[in-house]
Amino acid sequence: MIVLGIESSCDETGVALVEAAAGTQVPVLRAHALHSQIDMHQAYGGVVPELASRDHIQRVLPLTEQVLSDAGCALADIDVVAYTRGPGLAGALLVGAGVACALGAALSRPVLGVHHLEGHLLSPFLSSDPPQFPFIALLVSGGHTQLMRVDGVGRYELLGESIDDAAGEAFDKSAKLLGLGYPGGPALSRLAEQGDARAFKLPRPLLHSGDLDFSFAGLKTAVLTQAKKLGDDLEARKADLAAATQAAIVDVLVRKSIDALERNGMNRLVVAGGVGANKSLRAELSAACRKRGVRVHYPELHLCTDNGAMIALAGAMRLQSGIEKASEVYAFDVKPRWPLSEIS
Incomplete structure (x- = not known):
């Protein structure tokens, strides 16, 4: 079974092909291609939804042709077309859904709408060190920070989540307060490498709350307060403040x-989402897990960001597990707000 995956939930257009061979548990990535809109949105300091949608329209078909060529496949070889149904920007999602359903109808192939976060959650299965069920998952992206217990495909239990800003938002907003460019998170992380994380004492919100929820809005406020205190000295101390900010976020995560691993008696952790590419987070998590005899799994760096491979993979794994069937009904809708708890 060959699955074409299309991702267009925000500011990356991703297309990929995975093959789920009979008798194999994990589909194999045949080819993938990705276009990032970062350069286009930099002038505005953030994602402009209308521009994002228009760019997806221009990119998705050329990327599909590239992926088919790289994989040595023809359109007729595709068995299922998977696409991101949500969550995400409504207009951007409609582009991917529309193209996917049009392709499905033209080829007389079934289509499958995939949850964007499930794609991130399962993306480490494409790595050189894939996990095994069950595991605890730390899902950290621009708009989501969640801890999940994962017992199998579609078997997810939410253990804790951010009650305000997600970790990715804390990185981005703090970077903006420090006058760094877009995208802020990677810029702050690069600057933090030059700073002393112990130079400023910043709060670790909800660290001792007794639950597994997160809150990073207060940290953003603390960064703003410290930046104002520094005044004219901010430029000279910017790297230290960036390092202290990153350390606070990473410490909480x-x-x-x-805590989630210990409460659930688990010895396997999966990290997924864009923030999962952060070097400091990977180093600190790996060290903490190694100390406790816990295996930790990450997606490959090039698959941490939004991409078509994770959508094709999630679609293929749902079909392989038998919990969902692809549809030959080509009328479609999208779900800009779609809690992961609503899928099974």
């Missing part, structure tokens, strides 16, 4: 993840 690591401590809560370890």
